[in-house]
Amino acid sequence: MKLAIVQTKPRKGDVAGNLAELRAIFAQLAAEVDAYDLVVFPEAALTGYFLEGAVYELAFEANDLAAKIYDAWAAAGGKPLDVVIGFFENAAGTYYNAAMYVALTAAGPQIVHVHRKMFLPTYGVFDEERFLSRGRRLEAFDTRLGRMAILICEDAWHAIVPTLAAIRGAQVLIIPSASPGRGLAAKDGELENVGHWRSLLASYAVEHGVFVLYAGLVGFEGGKGMSGSSMVVDPFGATLATLPALGAHVLRATIDLSDVEVARASLPLLGDLAAVQPDLLA
Amino acid sequence: MSALLPVTDAVVREPSLAIDAALAQAWLEAFLHDELVERRGIGKAVIGLSGGVDSAVVAFLAARALGPENVHCIRMPYRSSSPDSLLDAQAVVDALGCNVRTIEITGAVDGYLAFEPDADARRRGNVMARTRMLVLFDQSAKLGALPIGTGNKTERLMGYFTWHADDTPPVNPIGDLFKSQVWELARYVGVPERIVAKAPSADLEANQTDESDLGITYHMADRILALMLAGFSPEKIVARGFAPSDVALVRKRVESTHWKRHLPTTAMLSNTAINEFYLRPVDY
DSSP: OEEEEEEOOOOTTOHHHHHHHHHHHHHHHHTSSSOOSEEEOOTTTTTOSOOGGGHHHHOBOHHHHHHHHHHHHHHTTOOSEEEEEEEEEEETTEEEEEEEEEEEETTEEEEEEEEEOSOOOOSTTOOHHHHOOOOOOOOEEEOSSOEEEEOOGGGGGSTHHHHHHHHTTOSEEEEEEOOBOOOOTTOSSSOHHHHHHHHHHHHHHHHHTOEEEEEEOEEEETTEEEEOOOEEEOTTSOEEEEOOSSSOEEEEEEOOTTHHHHHHHHSOHHHHHHHHOGGGGO | OOOOOOOOOOOOOOOOOOOOHHHHHHHHHHHHHIIIIIIIOOOOEEEEOOSSHHHHHHHHHHHHHHOGGGEEEEEOOOTTSOHHHHHHHHHHHHHHTOEEEEOOOHHHHHHHHTTOTTOOHHHHHHHHHHHHHHHHHHHHHHHTOEEBOOOOHHHHHHTOSOTTTTTOSSBOSSTTSOHHHHHHHHHHHTOOHHHHHSOOOOOSSTTOOHHHHHTSOHHHHHHHHHHHHTTOOHHHHHHTTOOHHHHHHHHHHHHTOGGGGSOOOOOOOSTTOBTTTBOOOTTO
16 A cells, blocks of 8 residues: 655645645645555644634535545546545534545545544643534544544544554554644654654554554644654554654655554454453444 | 662652753744744844843844844844943854844933933833834834744743833744753854853843842742643642742742733623634634
8 A cells, every 4th residue: 555644734724725735735646656545634734723713614514625625636637545634524513623534536535434533632732622522433444445543633642542443443543633842851853742642653553553644734833833743653563754843744655454464463462452351342 | 698689769850941952943943934934924033132142042043044134133222231232242143144233222211211200220121121122113114024022931931021022022932941941042053152151131220130130040940930830839849959938939920920921901891802702813
């Protein structure tokens, strides 16, 4: 599977401009000889993350967003492609922080899955639950490429969530994120919040034998710099690439989902868990 | 008798004031470029250059983010200002190759104070600070530039600044760095050592220093502030070996100046009150 993680730097609230950027990104990817199978974008990829009350002006109805993404992809001459993208969702007047998995083919856009963020950070710099409703379901879902699950940002800071996704069959955890950079004390060139992500993602990957695709938003929003650092981690826990914390950037990777079986055969922790805690499968 | 087992002591952790200066520099340059060029379409900065370390660091960051030719440093001495301040500011300009202009504020300040001959040092200092801000905003309008703030986290927390003067520029790269972190960053980016090493001073009165005004050293205040902001109670901070009088001083400073870190208090009369109900981000 050939995939790209694109860490975008949206202009706050400029949806038309950000869709034009999306079209340019699709054109860049389409220009490569070998076609991509999957492209992953961050949380809030087309609007920016800190919207406060403007979220009600900038939220998308899911089908409408799928059509816009399809138009951008078609205008760029795209080959058949699956896309994961984070967005604020307007579901008939209830608003969510969501991410959709949408398959783009000549037949049109087909929404495979929409995940609504369950854990809405509402402390310190974060204020999501003041404006948004919680998602209440975590599902692994089948795609033409394999079985996957989407977790948005804080969803993945609770170890039980990736555990449940894996035990429900996900081979790939897709994590769109918008993580404000903070913490300069580490002295290793990496922000402390990025270091925390790095340790979490590697531990989930190796414990459950899953690929982890982490897509981080970039750009400064009112002084808060989104810390990018998109990563691909293989099911053995090795980080295959990390993007810089600053700047729009594409991470390109080719992965083989059969590695999941190899990893789980050599370290069968997920099977052990399913055997000992069968209630988790319910 | 068997040999004694080796013993390893665990560290006692304290919120760290150490910074990765290279990372801080890269982050703050990107911040300035994003805020000025990409968000506002303004490629020029105006910085009030006092000769102190805070404005020097900001000038160094801005010169790297925007190019020195786009950085306009303004020196604004009052007649009682130390001549050394002017020389130290010039050292920054010489190191960077940025633009500089000296605009003396004595005439403007004394013009007003002629009506208020009994104004004490605090009032006179505030008039000077607000006059400097007037100059920076007007120079920005003239040059098509944005004024850049130079207040650090320690003085913001201690309320050691003039409200609606030092804190007014719309963009500030160092407001979340304690003073001791500003010093570390200053040395890394190449601010002349004389500026980093000298005693910080608002230079509003002769022989004034910040630390004598505040009654505590910046290094001590920063360690206490870092613990306070991390949620440690005064009792727990004292238990870690800090002097109760220092802890009390810092706490009183912070707790009596919350208002200085906010916009003016507006009476709320509706359910559409701005910034209470009507909430839109600054970059929207």
